[in-house]
Amino acid sequence: MKSYLIILLFSISYLSSFSQEKNSFSLTEAQKFALENNYQKVNAENDLLIAKKKVWETTGIGLPQVTAEAKFQNFIELPTTLVPASTFDPTAPSDQYAELKFGTDYNTTASITASQLLFDGSYLVGLKASRVYKEYAEKNVAKTELQVKEDVGQAYFLVLVAEENKKILSEVAQTTTKLLDETIRIYEEGLIEEQSVDQLKLTLNDINNSLAEADRQIAISKNLLKFQIGFDINNEIVLTDKIDALLAFTDSENSLTSNFDFNNHVEFQSIKVNERLMKLNFNKEKFSFAPSVAAFFNYQKQNMSNQFDAFSGGKWYPQTLWGISVSLPIIAGGSRLAKTGQAKVEYLKAQTNSKQVEQSLILQAQKSRSEYISALSIYYNQKDGLALAEKINNQAIKKYNEGIISSLNLSQTQNQYLESEGKYIKSLLDLFNAKSNLNKALGTN
Structure with a gap:
């Protein structure tokens, strides 16, 4: 019995630990989870499945077709x-005129027909186009994955920044509360005016309001993250990565910033696949002037009688034939010429779009790299500024306790510290957004 209880307790502990691990995510784990559960990714995967089925559908047109009829x-x-x-x-x-009646009261016919497409230029082009379309769907999945990872990264970092904001505000609130308690004690001893107490109460009230807002921002940010990764909004989620780790670039990312090749970017690859599709569509319209050739075979039996004896010994009369059909379009009122002209223009537009995307990616990579460097510099400056503001605030508290400065001076110093904290938080967000945009420009999210 004792052994059974030990095993049971161990199992409960293990399951609890397993459940907790499922609620804890690093950024990489959150992105991986999202790629399996995100709604956009699921739809992109379904589009790829549809494209694969479309290949089989198109292939089937050129395979033997057999139909039976009774x-x-x-x-x-x-x-x-x-x-x-x-x-x-x-x-x-x-x-x-003489009135004549031909035929029998009962006619029963059973037949089987087979046909095979021998040549059709439009079919050959369409078959190739269906395979290229599958490739386009694959590129769309890759693009969706990059977008999902970017969205998850931004939501993940937003939670971390909100928690960092609350952490700093909590430390300030704790220090201000202690300072207020000490000030009230001194006031009760009659050594300072009531204004000093009121000033600190006002400051603490503002800080507590900011703390409440920080809690709301954390809750909203977490729900956004849960939505982005496809996690149940009603369940708790824990983030395991730290801000500094997410702000750093890996060695591979640093090499990409100086050696960007737009040919490897999924956006460029996707637009080039679209260009190939437009070219195939142009070729298909050109083949609309060519003939199509098909072979066919038919075998049938027919029972004719004035009594229904098709299945009771009645005689069946067979018929067998085969042949080849050729279809050659001659005049279509100019519609084929118009369609071919439209397809050619669409192909030319696709070529222009490819060139535009190429130049845009190069420009975006350069622009994003510059913005990241600028955001990184601002972040370091704001980080140093926050440390300096904290130092000044601590010195002001010490001077206030020694009676050197007034509560008004202390309040101004604390406001300066909180302002620096706000700038620091903004620089964090700006830096991560710049890093995320650079990753997106390089196609490395």
Whole structure:
């Protein structure tokens, strides 16, 4: 019994630990989780599946087509045919007709037909286009993955910054609370005026308001992150990465910043695939002037009788044939020429778009690198400024306790510190956004 309890407790502890690990995410883990659960990624994967099915659909058009058909007819009244009566009676007037009925009351037909496309230029181009479209869907999946990772990264960092903001505000609130308690004690001893107490209460009230807002920002940021990765919003989530680790570039990223090749960027690869699609569409329209050739084979049996005996010994009459059909478009009112002209212009537009994207990617890489360097410099300056403002604030608290400065002077110093803290938090966000934009420009998110 004792051993059973030990095993049970161990299992509960293990499951609890496992559940907790599932709620804890580094940025890489969050991005990986999102790639499996994000709504946009799921839709992109489904689009790829559709493209793969489209390849098979198009391929099937050129494979042998076999159809079977069965038909049963029961003539309640046989149709009447009029023929000149002179056919049977030379003396009959020329305007006289004989009424004849041909056929049997029951007709049953069973047939099987096979056909094979021998040549169709549009089909050959369409088959190639379906495969290129699958490649386009694959590039779209890759683009979606990059976008998802970028969105998750921004949401993840937003939570970290919100938590960092709360951490700094909490430290300031704790220090101000202690200072207020000490000031109240001194006031009660009659050594200072009530204004000093009120001034600190006002400052602490502002800090507490900022803390409450920070809590709301953390909750909102976490819910945004949960949404981005496809995590249940009602469950708690814990972030394990630290800000400094996310702000640093890896060696591979640093080499990319100086050796950018737009040919490796998924955006350029995608636009080039689209250009190939437009070229194939142009070729398809040109092939609309070419003939299409197909072979066919048909075998059928037919039962004809005035009694329904198709399945009770009635006689069946066979028929077998094969042939080749050629279809050659001749005149279509100029519509084919118009479609071909449109397809050519679309192809030229696709070439222009490829060139535009190429130049845009090069420019964006240069611009994003410059903005990152600028944001990094501002971040270091604001970080140093925050440390300096904290030092000044601590000195002001010491002077206030010694009675050298007034509560008003202390309040001004604390406001300066909080202002520096706000600038530091903004520089954090700006730096990460600049890093994220640079990664996106390089295609390395």
